[in-house]
Amino acid sequence: MESLSNKKKVLEQKPLNLAERMYLPAIVKGLGTTMSHFFKKSSTIKYPEQQREFSINWRGMHSLKRDEEGRERCTACGLCALSCPAEAITMIAAERKAEEKALYREEKYAAVYEINMLRCIFCGLCEEACPKEAIYLDGPIVPSDYLRKDFIYGKDKLVEAPLEVK
Amino acid sequence: MADLMKVTIDGITVEVAPGTSILNAARQIGGDIVPPAMCYYSKLEGSGGKCRTCIVKVTKGSEKDPRPMPKLVASCRTTVMDGMEVQNITSPEVLEARSGVVEMLLINHPLDCPVCDQAGECDLQNLGYEHGLQKTRYEFERRTFERIDIGDKIQLHMNRCILCYRCVFTADQITNKRVHGILNRGDHSEISTYIQAAVDNDFSGNVIDVCPVGALTDKTFRFKNRVWFTKPVDAHRNCDHEKCNGKVTLWYKGADVLRVTARKDQFGEVEEFICNTCRFDKKATADWTIEHPTHIADTSVISSNHYETFKPLPVIKENLALQEANKVELEKSIKF
Numbered sequence: 001m002e003s004l005s006n007k008k009k010v011l012e013q014k015p016l017n018l019a020e021r022m023y024l025p026a027i028v029k030g031l032g033t034t035m036s037h038f039f040k041k042s043s044t045i046k047y048p049e050q051q052r053e054f055s056i057n058w059r060g061m062h063s064l065k066r067d068e069e070g071r072e073r074c075t076a077c078g079l080c081a082l083s084c085p086a087e088a089i090t091m092i093a094a095e096r097k098a099e100e101k102a103l104y105r106e107e108k109y110a111a112v113y114e115i116n117m118l119r120c121i122f123c124g125l126c127e128e129a130c131p132k133e134a135i136y137l138d139g140p141i142v143p144s145d146y147l148r149k150d151f152i153y154g155k156d157k158l159v160e161a162p163l164e165v166k
Numbered sequence: 167m168a169d170l171m172k173v174t175i176d177g178i179t180v181e182v183a184p185g186t187s188i189l190n191a192a193r194q195i196g197g198d199i200v201p202p203a204m205c206y207y208s209k210l211e212g213s214g215g216k217c218r219t220c221i222v223k224v225t226k227g228s229e230k231d232p233r234p235m236p237k238l239v240a241s242c243r244t245t246v247m248d249g250m251e252v253q254n255i256t257s258p259e260v261l262e263a264r265s266g267v268v269e270m271l272l273i274n275h276p277l278d279c280p281v282c283d284q285a286g287e288c289d290l291q292n293l294g295y296e297h298g299l300q301k302t303r304y305e306f307e308r309r310t311f312e313r314i315d316i317g318d319k320i321q322l323h324m325n326r327c328i329l330c331y332r333c334v335f336t337a338d339q340i341t342n343k344r345v346h347g348i349l350n351r352g353d354h355s356e357i358s359t360y361i362q363a364a365v366d367n368d369f370s371g372n373v374i375d376v377c378p379v380g381a382l383t384d385k386t387f388r389f390k391n392r393v394w395f396t397k398p399v400d401a402h403r404n405c406d407h408e409k410c411n412g413k414v415t416l417w418y419k420g421a422d423v424l425r426v427t428a429r430k431d432q433f434g435e436v437e438e439f440i441c442n443t444c445r446f447d448k449k450a451t452a453d454w455t456i457e458h459p460t461h462i463a464d465t466s467v468i469s470s471n472h473y474e475t476f477k478p479l480p481v482i483k484e485n486l487a488l489q490e491a492n493k494v495e496l497e498k499s500i501k502f
Contacts, residue, residue, distance in 0.1 A: 077280030078392035082470060093389040108281045108389050131280050 051140070059122045061139030062115055064159045067105050072159060073134035076110035080126035080135055088119035089126060106132075113158060117142045117151040173246040175199055175222075176256045188241035188252055189220050193433060199254050200433070202264075202293055204271070204378045205330035206242035207435055213335045214242035217328065218267045219293060223260050226251035238263055265297040272298065274308050274353075275379070276325045284380030286393040286467045289434060290328060311356060319385050319446050320374060324356050327381035333357060333373035340369045340439055357381065368407060371445040375428050375436045386446055387425040393417070394467045396424055398460035403444065403453055410441035415460050416451075423449045429460070 019025050045052060054060065065073050076093035094111035096104045103109075120142075126135050145151060170181040175192050176199040182191045190208070192200045201222055206214030214220075220242045224235040229249030238260060241252070254260055272294060279285040311324035334347050334357070349358045373382050396417040405412035417425040426445050428436035448454065462469040482488045482496075489496065 075280045076389075077285070078395060079280070082392075082394060082467070093391075095389050106278070106281050 059124045059137035061142050062126070062135055062137050062158055063139050064113065064155065065134050065136060066160050066162065070163045071103060071105040072109060073105055073132045074110045074113065075106040075108050075132055077131065079129040079131060083125040083129035085123060085125065086119045086121050088116045090114050110155070113155050115153050115158065117153055118148060171246050171248045173250045173252065175252045176254050182246055186246055188222055188244050188246055191246050192241065192254065201241050201254050203242055204289055204293070204328060205332060207332050207335070207376055209435060210332060210335040210339055210376065213332055215240055217271065217330055219264060221260060221263055221267070223253040223257045224250060225253055261297070268293050268297045269299060269303070271328050272302065273304050275328070276308060282326065282380035283383045283387060283389065288380060289378035309353065314358065317370060319371065319442070321383050321385045321388060322357060323381050323383070326379050327357055328379055329355050330378055332376040332378065333382055336373050336376050340372055368441045369409070369439055371442045372428065372436070372439045384425060390424045391419050394470055395419060398462065398468065400429060400457040400460050401454035402457065403448065403455060405441060405444055407441040407443065410444060411438055412440070412444055413438060414440055414444055416454060421451070423451060
């Protein structure tokens with residue numbers, strides 16, 4: 001039957017000549033290709049020590065942001081958990097006490113905020129849903145670990161370090 | 167019957183009893199043409215006429231006097247006339263005026279939905295979503311008030327109040343002595359208990375349910391969870407109170423009852439008021455006889471991730487083999 005695309009090339013298989021039947025020239029040629037790579041620039045890096053630059057729209061580990069006064073922005077509204085297609089986010093809200101005004105921006109805050117990094121698919125919908133600009137997926141690659149429970153990241157790992165006072 | 171009045175709303179004709187308001191006539195038709203109402207509450211006498219979200223255009227006054235009404239009218243306070251023709255969503259003028267009303271209602275609203283416990287079942291949120299602007303044009307400082315405790319179970323956030331007076335009517339009507347009302351006038355108006363005296367009445371908790379926004383919220387549910395993560399279930403109990411029939415909606419999170427509210431109908435109005443014992447003190451499953459999951463509209467955020475209704479595709483309806491294959495799902499869709 002005639003090809004529809006006309007892109008098909010029919011291979012002609014000739015019988016091997018003597019040099020080809022000996023295989024040696026082909027082996028030498030192959031080794032030569034291998035040897036030439038010894039002198040070329042490596043295309044891989046030694047990952048944990050060396051890291052590549054991420055692209056600007058890279059989505060990595062989540063971080064919970066603080067505002068310009070160092071207060072936590074998250075108000076535990078639950079929209080990130082609602083939008084999460086993998087149901088990776090859980091949280092427990094609490095009411096801010098009068099003496100905690102320097103710690104949390106709104107009268108409600110997330111007492112517990114957990115992301116299961118094994119469930120997370122890094123789609124960035126939580127970032128889009130957040131009305132308080134509190135969560136961003138601007139971190140590095142989530143590191144590997146041995147136990148499943150260690151992949152549930154709490155506020156200790158997610159919240160940004162407080163601002164340094166100069 | 168001769169004494170029924172014929173009224174046409176958005177091209178749909180309905181016959182209603184004389185004295186019915188346009189809003190209630192529209193509710194008899196149902197569907198998209200029902201004007202939204204923030205202050206009118208069919209169970210509260212004298213409510214309505216304050217928020218102006220239910221405005222409609224009367225294009226023909228009546229059979230005898232077919233002139234249109236000169237201005238948009240509040241449908242909750244305008245009674246129907248025979249042969250009246252009303253435009254609601256078919257009139258761009260009404261929609262534009264309504265979005266203006268929404269903007270007006272939102273002028274002093276703090277827009278703290280991420281914090282507010284009412285978010286997800288808030289009438290103002292729904293209204294703002296449908297008619298509101300993406301951004302506020304208001305540049306001045308919003309009025310602010312301190313939070314007030316009305317008793318130990320009810321929290322009043324005056325910032326969020328839109329002054330619909332529903333809670334005042336509830337206090338007037340359901341409770342036998344008036345203990346809270348509105349202080350000051352105009353922009354300074356404020357819902358208040360006189361000298362913050364605790365409301366001491368068996369039915370005071372109902373002001374939480376009638377509040378269309380998050381101004382009156384349940385302190386026992388304060389910041390416990392977001393409504394869309396809880397699962398509503400209809401339940402009842404034999405209540406000792408003679409006026410309370412104990413029919414409620416329980417809001418579950420896992421095995422815990424986080425909140426008890428009265429049952430609400432399709433217009434967001436409570437079916438029957440419940441007493442404070444049912445609302446605040448009975449929060450164990452053992453106290454209740456569970457009936458069935460509460461029906462939540464597909465359009466509500468509360469129904470997200472609940473997968474209650476399965477809508478059979480048209481192709482399934484026609485194909486017997488597919489009906490057989492989806493038998494379990496189809497049975498589920500019939501149940502509720």
